[in-house]
Amino acid sequence: MSAIVSGAEPLPPAGETAGAPQGERLTHVDTLDAVNTLVSGPLLDRRRWRRWWIAMIVASLLTILFFGSMIYLFYEGIGIFGNNSIVVWGYPIANYVWWIGIGNAGTLISSMLLLTHQHWRAAINRLAEAMTLMAVAIAGLMPIMHMGRPLYFYWLAPYPNTMALWPQWRSALIWDFWAILSYLLFSIVFWYTGLIPDLATLRDRAITPGKRIFYGALALGWRNSARHWHIYQTYYRTMAALATPLVCSVHSIVGLDFAASLMPGWQETIFPPYFVVGAMYSGFGIVVVLCAAARWGLDLESLITIRHFELMAKVMLMAGTVMFLSYATEWFSAWYSGRGVDRRFLTFEFTGAYAPLYWIMIFCNCIVVQAFWFRTVRRSLTAIVIISILINIGMWLERILIVWNTLSHHYIASMWRLFYPTLWDWLILFGSLGFFAFLYLLFARFFPVVSIHEVRELVHREAIR
Amino acid sequence: MSSVLLAAFEDEERLVDAIGKLREERVRIVDAFTPYPVEGLGAALGANPFPVRAAMLIGGLGTAGLCWFIEWFSAAIAFPFDSGSRPHNSWPVFPLFPFEFGVLMAGVFGLAALLWSTGLPGLNHPFFDARLSARASQDKFLLAVAMPETTDMAFRLRDRLAGLGADTVEEAEL
Numbered sequence: 352m353s354a355i356v357s358g359a360e361p362l363p364p365a366g367e368t369a370g371a372p373q374g375e376r377l378t379h380v381d382t383l384d385a386v387n388t389l390v391s392g393p394l395l396d397r398r399r400w401r402r403w404w405i406a407m408i409v410a411s412l413l414t415i416l417f418f419g420s421m422i423y424l425f426y427e428g429i430g431i432f433g434n435n436s437i438v439v440w441g442y443p444i445a446n447y448v449w450w451i452g453i454g455n456a457g458t459l460i461s462s463m464l465l466l467t468h469q470h471w472r473a474a475i476n477r478l479a480e481a482m483t484l485m486a487v488a489i490a491g492l493m494p495i496m497h498m499g500r501p502l503y504f505y506w507l508a509p510y511p512n513t514m515a516l517w518p519q520w521r522s523a524l525i526w527d528f529w530a531i532l533s534y535l536l537f538s539i540v541f542w543y544t545g546l547i548p549d550l551a552t553l554r555d556r557a558i559t560p561g562k563r564i565f566y567g568a569l570a571l572g573w574r575n576s577a578r579h580w581h582i583y584q585t586y587y588r589t590m591a592a593l594a595t596p597l598v599c600s601v602h603s604i605v606g607l608d609f610a611a612s613l614m615p616g617w618q619e620t621i622f623p624p625y626f627v628v629g630a631m632y633s634g635f636g637i638v639v640v641l642c643a644a645a646r647w648g649l650d651l652e653s654l655i656t657i658r659h660f661e662l663m664a665k666v667m668l669m670a671g672t673v674m675f676l677s678y679a680t681e682w683f684s685a686w687y688s689g690r691g692v693d694r695r696f697l698t699f700e701f702t703g704a705y706a707p708l709y710w711i712m713i714f715c716n717c718i719v720v721q722a723f724w725f726r727t728v729r730r731s732l733t734a735i736v737i738i739s740i741l742i743n744i745g746m747w748l749e750r751i752l753i754v755w756n757t758l759s760h761h762y763i764a765s766m767w768r769l770f771y772p773t774l775w776d777w778l779i780l781f782g783s784l785g786f787f788a789f790l791y792l793l794f795a796r797f798f799p800v801v802s803i804h805e806v807r808e809l810v811h812r813e814a815i816r
Numbered sequence: 817m818s819s820v821l822l823a824a825f826e827d828e829e830r831l832v833d834a835i836g837k838l839r840e841e842r843v844r845i846v847d848a849f850t851p852y853p854v855e856g857l858g859a860a861l862g863a864n865p866f867p868v869r870a871a872m873l874i875g876g877l878g879t880a881g882l883c884w885f886i887e888w889f890s891a892a893i894a895f896p897f898d899s900g901s902r903p904h905n906s907w908p909v910f911p912l913f914p915f916e917f918g919v920l921m922a923g924v925f926g927l928a929a930l931l932w933s934t935g936l937p938g939l940n941h942p943f944f945d946a947r948l949s950a951r952a953s954q955d956k957f958l959l960a961v962a963m964p965e966t967t968d969m970a971f972r973l974r975d976r977l978a979g980l981g982a983d984t985v986e987e988a989e990l
Contacts, residue, residue: 382955383851383954383955384954384955387954387955509886509890515894515895516895517890517891517894517895518890519897519899520887520890520891520906520909520910520913521891521899521902521906521909522899525913526909526912526913529912529913529916529917530912530916532916532920533916533917533919533920534916534920536920536924537919537920537923540923540924540927541923544927544930548852548953551953552851552953552954554953555949555950555951555953555954556950556954567939568939571931571936571937571938571939572936572937572938572939572940572941572944573936573953574849574938574941574943574944574949574952575849575850575851575952575953576847576848576849576934577847577848577849577850577853577854577857577858577861577863578847578858578861578862578863578934579858579863579934579936580850580852580853580854580857580858580863581853581857581858581859581861581863581865582858582863582864582865582868582930582933582934583853583930583934584853584858585865585868585869586865586868586872586926586927586929586930589868589869589872589926590923590926593872593876593919593922593923596919597916597919600912600915600916601916604912604916804851804852804853805852807851807852808852808853811827811828811852815829
């Protein structure tokens with residue numbers, strides 16, 4: 352039974368309820384429905400997707416390259432990479448550490464900003480969480496690609512088998528497997544939970560039956576009941592509280608992959624915390640690029656503002672300075688230890704075969720970010736995006752140099768050998784970037800890139816101020 | 817299923833104010849529906865998040881305990897493999913797997929408890945028959961009050977809701 356008994360307003364079709372007329376951009380979002388229109392509008396109509404298709408074609412080509420290279424790798428074996436008998440780790444491990452770092456940052460950004468009541472997170476947390484899913488999924492592929500016999504990767508899990516074998520719990524590979532698996536699944540649950548109320552909004556605004564069914568099924572029948580909200584918030588905040596130590600532990604475990612060894616340049620207690628900060632650093636860099644792209648592609652200038660970029664620039668400045676301090680601690684420890692092998696390693700970093708890359712890394716990770724001390728730079732979108740890209744180049748160089756510098760400069764001189772990347776190393780790296788873009792574009796096409804219900808709350812909070 | 821009057825308010829302040837006044841007048845509040853979580857409203861309406869917290873704690877700790885047991889059993893009993901003369905029961909490295917998987921399962925158990933507590937998935941709830949229901953996820957703050965027994969009282973309640981700032985009132989089932 353349902354009957355309107357007084358003053359009912361007919362529900363306007365999606366995308367026409369409020370906000371700017373078609374073709375105009377909203378410069379200020381001050382009503383709940385303006386938020387709905389702005390974020391859900393592009394998802395529910397067929398217009399405005401020309402840029403998306405162009406990006407999708409490029410991303411798809413790179414994705415084909417990525418999987419094509421992977422198939423060839425599985426067929427031919429890891430001999431197609433530049434790895435040799437001395438530098439046994441190469442691009443896949445560096446890519447793995449880089450991608451998992453970016454992935455960690457997404458949840459870290461979202462959960463830490465939630466726990467510290469940073470309400471501005473509402474505009475960027477969804478982008479960051481989605482980035483996590485895709486980056487961690489790609490990161491998880493890298494060690495499998497690096498295995499000599501990738502078809503046996505499931506041996507890392509304890510399962511009943513006729514060989515009566517069990518996983519080797521003292522191996523860093525096992526720690527990685529559980530860290531990535533747990534983190535990926537946890538991130539999916541965290542991301543999807545945050546999405547449920549927004550899926551309900553899309554369900555209620557959709558005008559075509561197909562979209563209504565699609566979003567309706569995913570919304571699970573969410574009714575926006577105040578009782579449900581209370582339980583939901585308890586769960587979501589508890590998840591955020593759990594996510595923060597989880598993220599720190601995951602990247603600490605990645606740091607332990609190196610630190611638990613006995614190699615010069617790796618065996619350092621600073622590795623776990625410095626890996627976590629590095630993850631946050633590169634992750635914020637990617638979030639900046641994604642925010643800038645979403646802002647431009649989906650006309651979200653009034654939601655993702657320069658103020659957001661300025662705040663992210665400040666966080667990157669802090670992280671970059673901590674990174675600089677971490678590098679300096681490494682250098683000092685190597686020198687102060689007085690061990691010949693550590694001092695030789697330090698000299699090799701600054702003057703050896705990879706020294707130009709090392710100096711570029713220091714420039715990208717430590718020097719460039721200092722520009723954020725200036726307000727004019729922090730408020731220039733172009734400058735922030737360029738610096739963020741440089742930071743990510745620097746962070747990737749850091750990952751590959753951690754592998755190269757140590758492995759190519761062993762304890763004994765007879766084991767000094769350099770690594771020369773092959774075409775397949777590069778194809779996998781750039782292909783993975785394309786696959787990331789492919790997944791992200793799919794996400795942006797079908798799901799709201801900004802948390803609608805959180806921005807609604809933010810708009811109300813701003814209105815009563 | 818019960819009959820209710822569903823009143824739509826423009827903002828959360830009017831909704832909260834109406835709930836306070838209607839409670840003083842002994843009108844039974846059935847539920848409220850809001851486009852975003854209103855602090856304190858769910859608790860005031862009797863929502864209990866305890867099962868979610870309990871499930872997360874039990875799921876997380878239980879899984880972590882089970883993982884630790886599997887590690888100890890496999891490394892010390894079922895497959896005592898000597899790796900660099902390290903002890904079979906290498907407890908200092910054992911917490912990693914239980915922690916990671918325990919946190920994951922705390923999340924999964926919590927999600928299951930959330931769905932159980934809220935009755936979701938529930939794609940076919942009578943609330944969706946109300947025309948106003950679609951506004952709760954967008955821009956309106958809905959209040960569901962129990963339908964009075966007599967028509968006369970129902971009319972008076974509608975007027976009262978309008979007097980409290982409701983811009984629309986609709987009969988619905990919940």
